[in-house]
Amino acid sequence: MGEFDLIRRFFQRPAPAGVDVGVGDDCAVLAPTPGQRWLVSSDMLVEGRHFLSTVDPARLGHKALAVNLSDLAACGATPRGFTLALALPRADEAWLAGFAGGLLALADAHGCPLVGGDTTQGPLNLCITVFGEAPAGQALLRSGARVGDEIWVSGTLGDARLALEVFRGSVALDGAGFAAVREAMERPTPRLALGQALRGLATSAIDVSDGLLGDLGHVLAASGVGARLDVDALPRSAVLASQPVALRHLCGLAGGDDYELVFTAPPGARLPDVGVALTRIGVIEAEPGLRVVDGRGEAVAHGLQSFDHFSS
Template identity: 50%
Template sequence: MPSEFELIRRYFSRATSHTDLAGGDDAALMHTRPGMQLAVSTDLLVAGTHFFGDTDPHGLGWKTLAVNLSDLAAMGAEPRWAFLGLTLPTVDEGWLSSFADGLFACASRYGVDIAGGDTTRGPLALSITILGEVPTGLAITRCGGRAGDDIWISGQPGRAALGLASLQGKVSLSTTAQAECVGALQRPVPRIELGLELRTLASAMLDVSDGLLGDLGHIVECSGCGAIVDVSHLPLQPLLDLGVSEASARRSVLAGGDDYELLFCAPPRHRAALRQLAQDSGVALTRIGELHERDADLMLREADGRLLAPLFSGYDHFA
């Protein structure tokens, strides 16, 4: 059986492009570009909690990095370096090879150096610490929203939740629809390019990992605002076209996790620029509501104008 260091050398030591000293020493060495701040994030994926144990390892390698890239996208940061922590119950070299290929495919797509990490024996768990750069003062936080700002969502939220539900046998999808939704769950697309474009347009932003309403609550709390989400503006039709009920589509969009779309706020004066950005980027941007004064709380506006408190929120690991 190969040693820990042989596994790292064989599967996770590949050429880097902007790292002074990568894996193999006690620490990596890198330097930031002038005028930049570091943006740093970490995520942990655990078998049985975040993914099924039999998940395709190539897709899992991609997702392990992609969910961290999404955090940088939400800050308007450019990804640069990543460090992998890998806990393995056994050494399966076929699994490792496929996982590493998926990880490095994602790294190559977004210009990330895998600069180091660690492996150990234990229950299957995957952790990435990622570092990126953003021009000083241009990072987009969760706290910049102001009453009157529009609320926007990128792409098509809800597909990943339907993919998970289909794998759990909770919803029945056609073969084509299941492939689309499971693909969204297992191979998310981090909105890096969109995040960079939103630096001068968005007032507050985060990525949707635990459900739109639950994550919007973080912006509301941090920005000291209330929010109203217009149900009739939600992008439900693409999900209805997959054959699910309106109730299932609505819950998937509002409370489904693992979307990794960008949820952001922007002043109304940027509407035209955002519509142009959507057209130029090919990424749908949907205006779904607005921020209000604090006493408005977080509410849903039905098509008939009624304001209702949400009956569900997002995912909580400890709820």
């Protein structure tokens, strides 16, 4: 099977509304919506660095797009389309069918068509660029947090890191517990409806990809503020909540791969109900830095850092 047969068989589909030209030409041609601004994000997933070689290809396809859609969610954007650059060791038809199935099922669920990309032979590597729109002046950014704002997070934190620790052999879970945290690791849910509902309400937002400490730190740096974070308030699944304190802290504060939204909002703000739990985990302060405390307000020494590709 050649490169262009591969594209036609697994990835080429009719262009939907808003896409004048999709897969199969030198460039995609997208029709912008009047009054909207483009939001664009790229993420690369490398075998052995971002995912295990044994991962189910359908789950890998899902996650490859989900992590990009999560960036759009953090900015309050509506998806419009994406491109895929795919390096493959070989053209394995069964693998491609699973991967394309997981990828395009999530794309269909969020109205985000594949509009182009590239394929080549090489070590397994996935790079997706996603395009979205938001009304002019309404995109959520990292730079708007204000002193007195409350810090909120969606869903639960830490399950993806707990699954990684099981794969590493440092933690043992029963079958049901491992299945639950593995699902969180391999099939994250991009919080697009929440991000869109937060436009005009949240003062800042970011998705948790590298760990809460580091990602919230980006908001603080961009906004020129500090924060107090209550580690006991972090929302955890029942599986993670049953683990020792040190492991709970590791997974919740520095785990990453959660793809939940962390956002700030004024006290008393009426938060949207989009079917996902929202938990208040802290407050923005004037003093620079991020202070981690427990439920009694006492400082928590943790020594943890979020993931960094060039220091981890």
